[in-house]
Amino acid sequence: MTSREGDDVYVCICRAVTDGQIQAAVDDGAASVGDLRRMLGVGGQCGRCARAAKTCLAAALAEQTCRTGFGPAGDGADDARLPAPA
Ligand code: FES
Numbered sequence: 001m002t003s004r005e006g007d008d009v010y011v012c013i014c015r016a017v018t019d020g021q022i023q024a025a026v027d028d029g030a031a032s033v034g035d036l037r038r039m040l041g042v043g044g045q046c047g048r049c050a051r052a053a054k055t056c057l058a059a060a061l062a063e064q065t066c067r068t069g070f071g072p073a074g075d076g077a078d079d080a081r082l083p084a085p086a
Helices: 019-027 033-040 050-069
Strands: 003-005 008-012
Touching: 008 019, 008 050, 019 033, 019 050, 033 050
Parallel strands: none
Antiparallel strands: 003 008
């Protein structure tokens, strides 16, 4: 169950947790639904959001992985798979 308000989508209605908050939690180290429960309370009431939270977590983790791969430590300057900067 999700609901949209502004740019964020509510993932957990009971605890009023949005996908943006889940992304922020992942940025702060969350790596499992249990982490989201401890950090944000996701799924701690009715539990109907568990599947949506898991999907949102996976998307957030994938985005973080992408950012890690192309972040400051791996900016691609010496990555043979990328074309040389112009
Ligand atoms: S919708 Fe998340 S605990 Fe109820």
